[in-house]
Each structure stands twice: as C-alpha cells, then as structure tokens.
Amino acid sequence: MDEIFGIPAPLLFGQLLLGLINGAFYAMLSLGLAVIFGLLNIVNMAHGAQFMMGAFAAWMLLAWGGIGYWWALLLAPIIVGITGVILEKLFISRLYKLDHLYGLLLTFGLALIIEGVFRNEFGSSGLPYRIPPELSGAWDLGFMFMPVYRGWVVVAALVLCITTWLLIEKTRLGAYLRAATENAALVQAFGVNVPRMVTLTYGAGVALAAVGGVLAAPIYSVNPQMGSNLIIVVFAVVVIGGMGSILGSILTGFALGIVEGLTKVFWPEASATVIFVIMAIVLLARPAGLFGRK
C-alpha cells in the first residue's frame, strides 16, 4: 500500500476529506462572525449559543410541530434570526459608540444566560435528531466510506459562503452596508435607514449561525454546550483570517479544518491546540491576520 509520512495514502485522503467537512462548519460560523464584526464592529460571543439555538429550534420544530429537516433549514434560521434582531434592538444597539470590549462582555454574558436557560430546560446530555431519510446512507469512495449527509454539509456550506460573499461584495445592498460601516452619517444623509440595516445585518449573521446549528443537529448531540467548544476555535479562525474579512474567514475556516484533521492523525492529543499555535504564529507575522487590512 502507498504510504505518505508513514500513513497509508487512502487513510490520508479520508482525513483530508473529513478536515474539509469540519472546515465547512468553521467556515459557516466564522462567516457569520465576520459579517457581524466587519459591519457592526461587535465581537459576537453569543455566536456559539446561537448555533446551539439553531439546532434546538430544529429539534423543537420536529418534536413539537412535526416539521421536518428541510423546513427546519428554512424556519430555524428565521426564528433564531428574529431573536437576534430582538437582542440587537434591546441591548447591542446601545453599545455601538463604546469600546469593542463592552460588546464582547455583553454578548458573552448573553451566551452564558442562553446556555443556562437551555440546560435548565433540556438537561445537558442532549436530544436525538435523525438524519433525514433523503440524506442517509453513504457512498463507498474506495478509500473511505463517505456518509451522504457529510457531503451535503460541505455543499450547503459552500453555497452559503459564496452567496453571502457575493451579496456583500457585489450587490447594491452590500455596497450600502459597507458604506454604512465606513461613514454611517453620510449614508444616512442619502436616505438609507442605517439603524434598521444594522439590525437586520445582525439578524442575518445570527441566522447564519443557526443554519450551522440545523446542519449540525443530525450528526452531533443536540445539547446546550454544543456551541461553546466550537466558538473558541471559530474565533481563532476569524482572527487568523483577519477580523472582518469575509473571504478570509471562509478560506481560513476550510484550511484550518484540514490542518486540525491531519493533526488528529499524527498527534491526536494536540488537535485542540494546533489552531491556537497557528493563531499565535500568524499574529506574530501578520498582526492584522492573513487577509486583514490594516
């Protein structure tokens, strides 16, 4: 059998593919964070909790309303997005004029409260959510057994990332948003309702997290702490990619998924640390991140 670095080649290909799949989750989550930070200057620590809310919303829709996966994929982000809009209106909008740190602390507090409420209500061990029948099963790729659902996650993540990027970089709406970040007063003077636009942007960023949650529900345990492990890594991804850089966070998300996957083969004990080592190196060499502008 062919070997690469002492690892059989098929196993290595398999691991690369898995890294890509995990990278899809990192990319999706860091995308939402980058949108919120890039356009609102808020470090949204509640993102992990909102990811978790997306998964729970899917579970609730199924368990209480009999509404299946495909509708949940549409409805859960809308529901969670609306809660995001409410949070923005009630709390976050008051912080735009203050230092970043206040937004960070507020959203971190909100995350703890949200997770605590869910833990009280649903316990900590998680709820079962089945893979939809259309996406169950697996393809035999020869070098590995590839579950259909994981393939779907990569495709969905790519579509979502590219759409969001195009929306912000190439459309008139995106141009308004970017302009409002640069100079809100001027954009408002042209008759654009900037506060409403900012509110909706936060809602959209939150909805992106919720989509990630729905996609994760069938493969990971749906439990209140499911987002808190992920969010730290995702923050590292955003920092490495360059705070606020949308393309940067997408590419970094996928790339770090692969790096982490390979670490799990060569030195599994270090797989939780490797991303932070990379973050430290990148920050030393390029303080603004790989794709960030000074």
Place this chain on the structure above:
Amino acid sequence: MSMNRRGVLAAGAAMTMGGLPAARAQGSQTIRIGVMNDMSGPYRDAAGPGSVALTQQAVQDFGSRGFAVEVLQADHQNKPDLGASIARQWFDQGVDVVADLPTSSVALAVNQIAREKNKVHLNSGAATSDLTGPQCSPNTVHWTYDTYMLAKSTGAAIVKSGGTSWFFITADYAFGHALERDTGNFVRAQGGSVVGGARYPFPATTDFSAFLLQAQASGAKVLGLASASTDTVNAIKGAREFGLQRRMKIAALLMGLPDVKSLGLESGQGLLLTEPFYWDLNDRTRALTQRVQAKNQNRPPAMEPAGCYGMVLHYLKAVADMGVAAAKASGAEAVARMKAMPTDDDAFGPGSIRADGRKIHPSYLFQVKTPAESRGPWDLYTLGATTAAEEAFRPLAEGGCPLVRS
C-alpha cells in the same frame, strides 16, 4: 487566609450553591453533607441535580434519629483546582462529608484533601479504579462503579463473543486512561489484542470522524470507547454514520441511562453496557424510583444518583451507630464504621465495603432495546449477564492499595 482570584471564585460558587453562612450558624449536632458535582457541564444529567435529589431522599428515608442532616451542593465544573478549593472551604467551615464527585481528575484531587483534613469522601460519580488502588484512602468509600468493573463486564462479554482485537478512542485525562488500561488488561488476559488507539483532547472535541476513520483502517474488530457522556454519544452517532458497525462492534465502556436516552434507541439499539443499578431492575429499585420521581424532574435515577442514595444512607446509619460527635471528630473512624457494617439499600440491595474502600455489589450487563421492544420513554434496557458482587470488582490484593495488609 490569603485569597487569590480562584479562591474568590470558588467561594462564590460554594456560597451561591450551598448557603454556607446558614450552615455555620446551626449547632454541632448537625451532619453536613456537601454534594459536589457537575451542575453545568456534560455530566450534569448523569450526576448533577439528580444526585442532590437522591441524597435528600436518603436523608428523608433515614428519618430522624436525634441529629439533623443538612445537604449542601456545589458545582466543580469538572475543574480539579476549583473542586479542591470548594472542598477545602467546605471542610474548614464544618462540612463533614463531600459526596458524589464525578470526573476522576477532580475526585483524585479532593481525595487528598479529605484525607489531610480527616473528613469523609463518599464517591459515586468518578470512574477511576485508582481511588481504591494506589490512591486509596482511609477516608474514602468508592460506591457505585469503577473502570475495572466496567472493563470486566462489558470488555469480557465482547471478547467472548469474538471481539478479539481492539482500537481505543480515549478521553485524554485520568478517567479515559484508567478505563483504557483496565479494559486493555482484560482483553489481553482473555487472549485478545489491542491494535491501536487515539487519545482525544477533553473536553474540546466535538467531531470524532478522524478517529473513527483511523479505527476503521486499523482492522480491529472492536471499537472501544474509553469516553463518557456527550463524547460517547457523538462518537457512536459518527460510527453509525461512517458505517463502522458493518465490520466492527462498538464497546461503549461507560454509558449510562441519560446517554442512551440522548442517543435514542434508533442509534443505540443492541449496544452492550454495564451498570450496577437500573431503575427497572427489581421491586426495590422500582419503589425507590417511585418515591424520588417527583424530586428528580420526573426522570428515573441514573446510577450515580442511585449511588449517592445508597452511600449517604449507609453513612447516616454508621453515624447513628457511633454517635454524631465521634463521626464529626474523625472521618477515618466514620469510614471504618461504614466498612464494619453490612450495607443494605433499595438501590443496590445487600452488600459490603472492603478494606480498600471499595463498595461491592453485583454488576449487570445490559443490552439497549430496539424501538419496537421499548414500552415506555425510559424502558431502555434488557438485562443480560449478572456478575456476582465478589467477582464484579478488582480483587482486593491486586489493586496496590497500601491499606490492604497482605
């Protein structure tokens, strides 16, 4: 007393959860039991509020025998340093017993402190067999289960049914290492082999597919999961998805009722697992479940809370036997009295505590029911083999406990 930041945090945790000022104000004829476990993390459903509810049930069932019993609670967040701070503070402020203590790393830390302060450490939630091995203490009783018991029952059953070569996915801390070691020893003793393994960072791992793929490539017949709780659930979900069960058996070495509930019977059916307690085991366990249901969020108790019930009840019997003052004066004496008395409670039936602090009772191998077999929301297990109390745990002489005179 110098207060660092961590100390302040711990104090805050203990105060909010336990209400210590009130505890301090009462007379010395009060036995204070501090239930310390994971109230806010992955082990909450196994050993969180349920352990407090069952401890209170034990106090209630014990009744009034001339002394008051107060139950406190605290959240150690699975952090050994936090657990140690809370334990120190509790002991210094008149708490006699610290109980439950899931998460092996925290249990081992608190174990030292209970010995140093001559208090009582009643352990139900931790798995490591080191608590009654090299780390055994005259102040400690390890009640419910340990890694050796799990390894012997589940491990041996799977090797016997043809699962001779193993690949381990192990939580990279004291508990996972102990479970992997004890199971590996059984597998090898029965003529099987361990062909490989991967240790994953705990608690920062969500996705297990990279390890599952390595397991598959190893050619092993059995995937041994030396993990717990959410990690085990995620690993089994992944294993089903990646088609591991076509060529491998899955050995979930530590899996409890809340985990099976979380996994769902669809994904969990057919799994073998070992527990010393199941709510639907016999008339006594059903009666206990009935009594405690309302206090326990209408869920049947898992094995860790059931252990809290048994060990606290037995401790209180020992206190009544030797007198409150003597029990409060020396934790080691209280534990010695517990060892001298035979145990009997609704959760575990009759049993005894050995010189090394190990409580012995039968262990049960269960198989998870199929959705069609299950007749109720908590009707999850079919009883397979029973291992007698004397056989279920590591022989006294083999543990390396210095308390055991050979």
